[in-house]
Amino acid sequence: GQNIDQPTEMTATEGAIVQINCTYQTSGFNGLFWYQQHAGEAPTFLSYNVLDGLEEKGRFSSFLSRSKGYSYLLLKELQMKDSASYLCAVTDSNYQLIWGAGTKLIIKP
């Protein structure tokens, strides 16, 4: 079957750094997405990785290792507005998005 695992909840302090991990097992791989979702809103795109390595975009970075079926989202200089759920999603061989359950990130002052 297809499976994506990420922690259910994480807590971090404002100004700190947090890493959210995602492991996946899917039928085929055509890229991995990270989305941010605030409560009651639709997901918003954060990053896309299809090749191994680190993609940096401002305070957010995303890493992919295809051989390990592993990705992480790194958030630096955390702000209170970063409190949200972070969804990992993998595009399989049929270009369908397979979603993780999401990681709820709680930022404390």
Add this chain to the structure above:
Amino acid sequence: GAVVSQHPSRVICKSGTSVKIECRSLDFQATTMFWYRQFPKQSLMLMATSNEGSKATYEQGVEKDKFLINHASLTLSTLTVTSAHPEDSSFYICSAREVEVEQFFGPGTRLTVL
């Protein structure tokens, strides 16, 4: 980036009525549109995939006669929840795809069935 709109953003209806939700791609042609449902504190669940001009492909467990999907043009898809019941209350989100990878999400529709 590409923009997808959804209408209405919020709807409250009585049990037994039907509700139509529209999803539009505003600045690109969406060859494929997706409909998701999200219950509180849960992840997105794909309901169906629709390609312009053809019948939608429904995920297992989703009743196609209850959730009618029409993708009549490259910029518009509609989801009609027929004979809605309180258990259909949920957050419905559409997304649209022009090329084969990235999906762009609409803002979502909050449906409450009384």
